[in-house]
Amino acid sequence: MKKDALVLYKQVPARILEILSDKIVISLPDGKEKKVRPKDIIQLHKGPIKSVSNIQLPESQTEEAWELLQGESPSLEELAELVFSEFTPESAWGAFLLLNRTPWFKGTVDDIIVRTPEDVERIQKEEAEKKEAEERWSSFITVLKKGEIQEENRGFLTDLEQYCLQKSKKSRILQDLGKQQSPENAHRLLLQLGVWDLRRNPWPERYDMPLEAPSFDLEKGPEVERRDLTHLEAFAIDDEGNKDPDDALSFADGKFWVHIADSSYLIPAGGEADREARGRAANLYIPETTVPMLPHEATEKLGLGLQEISPALSFAYTLDDDFNITDCEICFSTVKVTRTTYSAAETRLGEEPFKSMKQVTDRFNIWRRENGAIFLQLPEVKIRVAEDGEIRISPIEEYASRDLVAEAMMMTGFHCARFARDEGVPIPYVVQPAPEGDLPETSKDDPASMVQLRRFMKRSQTTTIGGPHSGMGLPVYTRATSPLRRYSDLLVQQQIRLYLAGQPLLSEEDILEGTASCESVTGRVSLSERSSNLHWKLVYLSENPDWEGEGIIVGRSDKQMVLQIPSLALETRIALKEKLALNSRVTVAAERVDVPAQQVQFKVRD
Structure with missing residues (x-):
């Protein structure tokens, strides 16, 4: 190499200004000088060339040269002479620009490949299609800026929808319209264009939640001995319209019974059905629909009261004369359940067995209060989009029967956790650290005090080490009463089934893995539900x-x-x-x- 030679540096032309002992000084198209190593540059022509800022290319005969060179491997000099009829710094640069930038030639300065006619035809077709697509896109954007959409270009709006639903990282439409990249802006534009209406709820899809019920084969869990409890009068008490009854209550012969749907009967630990359920983590409850964690077939077979006889995991509580619990026995069972609602049960609280059941749960409530339970009362509403499209927002009615069921479920979560802890059975416990500082005095007639109290509450945590749940006032607690709609509850039930069947248990590591994998999904379920509820509240306000x-x-x-x-x-x-x-x-x-x-x-x- 010598001074004034034309060289290639990082795909741009450069001129050699000076050759030093270990470096070469070059001039770039923008006029800047740079010291580089010899191996950083490739000579295109020995020169001389006076400037590389605006190299003028000679007239060319590219296609004719390409035809003549079929089957050959020309040098850069041979290519330049055939295309430009001379080999100069300018034609050398022009020959380099033909490589990989045109349909006819590819390769490197030292290894030039002449493309075959078939390759050239394919590339030209692709380029023509790309050009046509770009022209259509440009026309689409021009019309879009006027707030209009042509029917033949509606497919382009997928770009906007995919970004709004967070299925892509950015929107080309927003970029070309000069709008800030945000899912909210994409949503707003879809509304302005009339592509979506105000009711379109993007949140479940934005959080990557499935909107269809799962479909997978059910399996059989390990065989267990079942007690026939069909002689007991058992009641599944739920909101009207509930479709997944997973708990029921009985009282007979001085014993209080809590029956939980036996999901582990058809979804054993470690099977394919178990993995599918873990992937869903929980039912998704949004105002317009409910997406179950389990197939409809499972709920139909396992939901308490949906069949004449139902398999269950039953907790039998022995009581003293003051309705304090003195013992708890756990067994798998078969039960015959009658379904009813909170409003219907409310009218029967003065008669048996509801009267005695309420006395048991009232006594348990007192015990929790004595243990420091925190009772936080904040407004709750139920939001539903009816089949006729009406958005119905109604307060969740306060029923003593609702409190009865809630206390029975906490009671069962406590005794299930205590059983697992005492028997050394690894399960996911739910703990909640105690709030710090002096808690405010609260009352139902002082909503501000309830909001202030909420600020003191700490997040609950899932762990394999049992500990207190301060909010509930329980020494130990696990979620175990909703195995049809929550995977953590199913996991607890699977482990109890293995223990009572005398089978090898899931290890603590298995429990941690199962909990961790479903907790990330549970977080997205919660966010989907919270955002969907707010979405429909705002739609309701917009429409009213x-x-x-x-x-x-x-x-x-x-x-x-x-x-x-x-x-x-x-x-x-x-x-x-x-x-x-x-x-x-x-x-x-x-x-x-x-x-x-x-x-x-x-x-x-x-």
Whole structure:
């Protein structure tokens, strides 16, 4: 190499200015100089060339040269002479540009390959199709900027939908329209264009949740001895319309019974059905539908009261004269269950067996209070999109029968955990650290105190080491009463089945693995449900612009007040002209609703 030679540096032309002992000084197209190693550059022509800033290429006869060179492997100089009729620095650069940038030639400076006619035809066809697609895209964007959509270009909108649902990392449409990349902007544009209507709920898909019921083969768990408890009068008490009854209660001969659907009967540990259930982690409850964790077939066969006789895992509680629990026996069983609702059970609390069942759960509630249980009462609503499309938001009614069932489930979670701990059976326990500091005095008539108390509560954690659950006031606790709709409960039941069947148990590592793999999914289930509920609340407000409701001031945040709207089970912040006392009640209306951003701004009615 010598001064003024044309060289290639990182795919751009360069001119040699000076050759030093170990480096070469080159000039780049932008006029900047750079010291490089000899191995960093490739000579294209010995020169001389005075500038590489704007190399003018001679006239070319590329296709003719390509035809003449069929079957050969020309050098760069031979290619330049055939294409440009001369070998100069300018034609050398032009010959290099033919490699890999045109249909006719590919390779490197030292290894030039002449493409076959078949390759050239294919490449030209692909380039023509790409050009046509780019022209269609450009036309689509031009029309889109006017807020219009041509029917033949609707397929391009998949780009926007996929990004809105977080199936792609960015949207080319948003980019070409100069809009900020965000799923909310994609959602907003889909609404503006009329591609989606306001009711379209993107959240389950955004969190990668399946919207169809699973379909997998059911299996048989290890055989266990079953007690025939069909003589007991057993009641599955649920909300009206419940489709997955997984618990029932009995009281007879001084014993209180809690029966749990035996999901482990058809979904044993370690099988394919188990892996499928773990992948779902839990039922998905959203206002427009319920997506079950298990196939419909499993629920039909295992749901308590859905068949004349149901398999169950039963907990028998022996009681003293004051309805304190003195012993707990666990067995697999067959039961005959009658289904009823909270409202129907409420009218029967004064008669047997409901009266005695309530006395048992009331005594357990007192025991939990004595152990420091925290009772947090916040507004709850049930949101459903009816078949006729009506959005129904209704408060969850307070029933003593609902409390009865809730206490029975906590009781069973406690005794199941204590049994596993005492017998050395590894299971996932749920622990909750005690809150720190002095807890505020609370009452049902003081909503602000309930919100303040919530701030003291710590997150519960899943562990294989049993410990207290401070919120429930229980020394040890596990989730064990919803195996049709929660995998963690199914996992506990599978382990108890193995223990009672005398089979090898899942190890602590197995439990940790199963818990960890389903917890990430459970998190997405919770986010999907929370975001879907908020979505439908905002759609409801958008479709009912004249809505007004009661708001309660439950806190202060900077210059704003924290507003609780019980009828929507919603908390937000609101700026007020005057400061109001906590628990003040005001009439509010929605001033601005942004469904894509999941935001709503309220104003106080005069």
